[in-house]
Amino acid sequence: MANEGAGITEAWIKQGDCILKNKLIDLNNHLFAQLERLGDENLTADRIDAEVKRTEAIVAVSKEIIANADIALKGARLVAEHGGTIVGHLPATMIEGSKS
Numbered sequence: 116m117a118n119e120g121a122g123i124t125e126a127w128i129k130q131g132d133c134i135l136k137n138k139l140i141d142l143n144n145h146l147f148a149q150l151e152r153l154g155d156e157n158l159t160a161d162r163i164d165a166e167v168k169r170t171e172a173i174v175a176v177s178k179e180i181i182a183n184a185d186i187a188l189k190g191a192r193l194v195a196e197h198g199g200t201i202v203g204h205l206p207a208t209m210i211e212g213s214k215s
Contacts, residue, residue, distance in 0.1 A: 142180055149173050 152158075152166050193201045 139180075139184055142177055145173065146177060 149166075149170055153163075153170060158166065190205055193205070
């Protein structure tokens with residue numbers, strides 16, 4: 116029974132046959148790196164504008180990554196609470212090895 120939902124946990128780090136290299140900690144590091152760039156007091160007005168635009172793009176993508184991680188967490192909670200029997204009720208895109 117402990118292994119019934121094992122496939123779902125790995126599905127969050129796999130996209131097809133490719134294992135993703137980035138993790139949420141990497142997102143955290145990117146966000147703080149961008150914050151440091153924004154805080155650089157030597158930036159020109161043009162560089163500030165460019166960094167603000169870059170920040171807006173990073174924030175937009177970050178929100179999507181976080182929303183996706185939230186969905187993954189909810190799926191993992193369902194499996195933890197109900198065991199592997201719930202897996203058949205989850206979307207195929209959330210289950211490792213499924214064709215979507």
